[in-house]
Amino acid sequence: MVVDVSAWEVIDTERGGRDERKVWLSKVADADREEWWLWKPIKPTDRDALRINDVAEVVAHRLAEAIGLPAAPCEYARRGDERGAISRNIAPHTHDMAPGSTLVPPGDGYTVARILAALAGLTGPPPGHTDLTAAEVFAGYLVLDAWIGNTDRHEENWAVIERPDGSAYLAPAYDHGSALGSGLTDAKRERREPRAFCDGGRSSHFGGRSLVDMAREAVDLTGARWWADRVAEVPATTWSGILDEHGALSGVSRSFVSDVLTINQERVSEACRP
Ligand SMILES: Nc1ncnc2c1ncn2[C@@H]1O[C@H](COP(=O)(O)OP(=O)(O)O)[C@@H](O)[C@H]1O
Ligand SMILES: [Mg+2]
Structure with a gap:
């Protein structure tokens, strides 16, 4: 659509x-x-x-x-x-949205462990996910990032939402526009092996760490291993359908994106499951 x-x-x-x-x-x-x-x-x-x-x-x-x-x-x-x-928009009408930088400022201290600790101390889970902690949900964001090759989870690309009563919760994830090698040209996609692209998935916002390493750490610290189990269960037909809906995607882009999802699905499973 x-x-x-x-x-x-x-x-x-x-x-x-x-x-x-x-x-x-x-x-x-x-x-x-x-x-x-x-x-x-x-x-x-x-x-x-x-x-x-x-x-x-x-x-x-x-x-x-x-x-x-x-x-x-x-x-x-x-x-x-x-x-x-x-x-x-994920911030309801009467609520305020504050970027992650208000909890964990950018710089040397911007680490997976610090973010999870800050969320554990201050913030509840998004609505509809009350069986989980905010830290467990954030671990899921890092598992998703490793799957889709999103290197951009900086302190403005996640947020907490404050209710009128002053309580706060982790906002649903947003801004994944730079994932999946979206900024590459088709000429580059034709030259670059998808596996090499996946292996090179690192985030400069986290000191150049590998995305799967960050996901593994978050899953280890929170015990939220089920995110990786669920990633492993999603069939490739799910993303091929989404790519078809676009209607104007080049064949080169389509196959690169599909390969990245298949390869990273496997890498996330290996890294985050015992
Ligand atoms: N779905 C959303 N609901 C509420 N606020 C959003 C949403 N998406 C983005 N924003 C706000 O808009 C800002 C810019 O959007 P973003 O998607 O991060 O764009 P960019 O790719 O330019 O960084 C975000 O930092 C966030 O504050
Ligand atoms: Mg952004």
Whole structure:
């Protein structure tokens, strides 16, 4: 499905993040914030090709859903002649959203262990996941990141949401637009072995650590091994269906993304399961 948002109302601009073309849209002007969707147009790469950040966003959301992990709903979208993705607002109307940097500032102390400790001390789980702790859910975010090759879980790309009564919970995951090698050109995808790409999955925000190592540490510290079990159970037909829905994805991109998901599924299983 590709949602046509050309006629939707512009509610607000979004100043966070790196692309100033992002705006909040809604079908009607006076909608509650839960009905706002962030329009994230496809970005050009530095070689004038188009990124597939829309594919990364939608695949990440649907795979999160497949393993029972909370993530902002995302859909493929078009606005006029532009393609992109829309991400549904995860901060309810009367709630405040604060970035992860308010709990764990960036820098040397920005580590998996510190994040999990900060969440354990202060924050509950997202709504609908009351059987889990916030730290267990965050471990799931790192397992998802290792699967989809998301190197971008910096302190603005996760958040806590404060209820009117002052209690707070870990926000569902959002901003997966740079996952799955979305910024590569097809020429690069043709040259690069998907396995080499997967093995090179490291996050500069965590001192260049390997994504599967971070996932393993989070699972070890929280005991939340079930995320990796669930990843292992998702059949490839799940992501091939999501890639088909896009309608304009090149064959080269499609096969690279599929290979990355297959290879990382195996790597996550090996790293995070005894
Ligand atoms: N689904 C969402 N619900 C609420 N806020 C969001 C959502 N997606 C993004 N945001 C907010 O918008 C900011 C920028 O969006 P993000 O998806 O991170 O874009 P970028 O790729 O430019 O970093 C985020 O840091 C977050 O504060
Ligand atoms: Mg961001």
